[in-house]
Amino acid sequence: MKYRTLGKTGLNVSVIGIGTWQYGGEWGKEFGQKEVASILEKAKEVGINLIDTAECYGDHLSESLIGHAIKKEREQWIVATKFGHHFHRNFERTNHWSSEEVVKQLDDSLKALQTEYVDLYQFHSGSDDAFDNDDLWTELDKQVKAGKVRHLGISIGSNANIHQTSKASDVNAEVIQVVYNRLDRVPEKEVFPSCEEQNLGVLARVPLASGFLSGKYKPGSVFGENDVRHNRDKQEQENMLRLVEQIQKEEVPSGVNMAEWALAWCLKHPAVTSVIPGCKNVEQVESNARAAELVSDGHPQAAK
Numbered sequence: 001m002k003y004r005t006l007g008k009t010g011l012n013v014s015v016i017g018i019g020t021w022q023y024g025g026e027w028g029k030e031f032g033q034k035e036v037a038s039i040l041e042k043a044k045e046v047g048i049n050l051i052d053t054a055e056c057y058g059d060h061l062s063e064s065l066i067g068h069a070i071k072k073e074r075e076q077w078i079v080a081t082k083f084g085h086h087f088h089r090n091f092e093r094t095n096h097w098s099s100e101e102v103v104k105q106l107d108d109s110l111k112a113l114q115t116e117y118v119d120l121y122q123f124h125s126g127s128d129d130a131f132d133n134d135d136l137w138t139e140l141d142k143q144v145k146a147g148k149v150r151h152l153g154i155s156i157g158s159n160a161n162i163h164q165t166s167k168a169s170d171v172n173a174e175v176i177q178v179v180y181n182r183l184d185r186v187p188e189k190e191v192f193p194s195c196e197e198q199n200l201g202v203l204a205r206v207p208l209a210s211g212f213l214s215g216k217y218k219p220g221s222v223f224g225e226n227d228v229r230h231n232r233d234k235q236e237q238e239n240m241l242r243l244v245e246q247i248q249k250e251e252v253p254s255g256v257n258m259a260e261w262a263l264a265w266c267l268k269h270p271a272v273t274s275v276i277p278g279c280k281n282v283e284q285v286e287s288n289a290r291a292a293e294l295v296s297d298g299h300p301q302a303a304k
Contacts, residue, residue, distance in 0.1 A: 001047025002292045004273045004301035006078075007201030009151045009174045011119060012303040013078055015267050015295055016288050017050030017276040018043050019205060023065050024057030026090050029280065037069040042282045044076065046289035052177070052203065052276045053113075054082035054124060055105050056093050063112035071114040080175075080203070081109050082124035082155055097130040099139035106143060120175055121149040123164075125157030131164050137171040144172070153177060155205075159186035165194045173200075180204040180272065182213055182247060182265050183240060192271035201301075207266045207275040208259055212240050215248060215258030256294070259287060264294035273301050 003012045018040070023031045040051070051070075053062045063081060070077050083105045085093040096105065109118065121140070123131060130136075131154075143149045153175030154164050165176055176195050178187050181204070195202050208214050252261045266275050279285045 001289060002295055002297065003049075003303040004299060005201075005303050006120075006151075006273050006301075007174050007195075008199045009120070009201055011078055011151070011201075013050045013201075013274050014048045015274050015292050016048055016263065017052055017203070017274050018048060018285070019276040019278040020051060020053045020062045020066060021057050022278050022280060023053075023062035024087070025061070026057075027278075027280070031065060033065055033068055035281075036065040038282055039279055039285055040066070040069045042285045043279070043289075044073070046286060047292075048285070048289060049076065050078045050080065050274055050276070052080045052205070054085075055109050056082075056085040056087040056124070059087045060108055060112040061087075063109055067113035067115065074115050078119045079113060079115065080120035080122060080153070080177075081113070081118050082122040083109075084124040084126050084130070095126070095130070097126060097133065097136060099133075099135045102136060103139060103143065106148060110148065117148055117150060119150045120153050121151070122153040122155045122175070122177060123173070124155050127157075128161075128163050131167075131171075141172060151175065153201075153203075155203075156191070159184060160190065162190040162194060165191050165200075168194075168200055169198045175201040175203060177203040177205055177276075179206045180266055180269075181207045181209045182251075182262055183209045183243065187271075188269070192269065195271045201273045202271050204266045204272050204275045207263050207277050209240070209244075209262075212244055213247075213258060213262035215244075215252075257287065257290070260291040260294060263288060263291035267291075267295045267299070270300050 002015045006013050083102050086096050152173045154173045155177035156164050159179050180187050252258050263275050277288050
């Protein structure tokens with residue numbers, strides 16, 4: 001495993017992290033405690049130390065599964081979670097952005113995670129109006145001073161959201177989380193240059209483009225009704241699969257696993273600190289971790 005410094009937080013994070021949206025049940029599969037514990041145990045074994053979750057992956061369900069799994073070794077992990085939404089049922093949430101509501105969300109997250117602090121607390125895909133709330137950020141600064149939060153971040157909902165990115169330092173946020181992968185390079189235009197200028201850490205979510213860059217699917221593939229990809233526009237999906245097929249032929253070296261290549265591809269950009277792919281089983285953890293072997297050590301954020 002390789003490690004990089006997460007912007008100005010000073011945290012040394014593994015270049016491969018663990019995304020945990022799926023533990024909330026919205027990927028058409030329910031995860032039990034034993035399963036999650038095995039995944040995280042394997043992650044620790046291969047050198048992964050970063051877990052990204054959220055209050056609305058289930059009603060604090062993902063956090064609870066993680067918290068139970070790591071409570072005896074909390075100090076070995078860098079735990080990032082998010083705020084701003086309340087989960088009601090699959091794909092149904094309401095927004096809650098007032099400072100009072102966010103403090104309650106934080107306390108509920110700490111309880112679910114069975115910890116006294118989170119390493120990174122992220123504004124979760126909110127509107128610019130919700131973001132431009134001085135009272136919210138003043139209250140979050142208080143939570144940092146109280147020791148409940150080590151660092152603040154922003155998980156931008158749109159890959160082109162330069163408004164929130166450019167104001168990150170103004171609200172004491174030190175990390176930007178954004179969708180970035182070989183099929184979606186929008187952040188390269190404005191978001192990444194702003195992150196580099198401010199020395200912000202960058203977490204790249206959906207680095208495998210919801211599995212399209214895994215190498216498993218060919219043109220003509222059909223996703224089941226309980227799969228989050230089922231409702232995509234069919235022509236758009238087919239176009240993506242054809243592009244992936246072309247990328248695999250023209251860009252992925254012979255003998256290299258495409259998913260591992262796709263993760264390493266994201267990590268070559270000088271702005272990107274870590275990728276946070278979802279992991280459904282121990283085998284995926286091992287495969288994701290192998291991507292670190294394809295990453296050179298010459299990255300500007302490489303931990304010394």
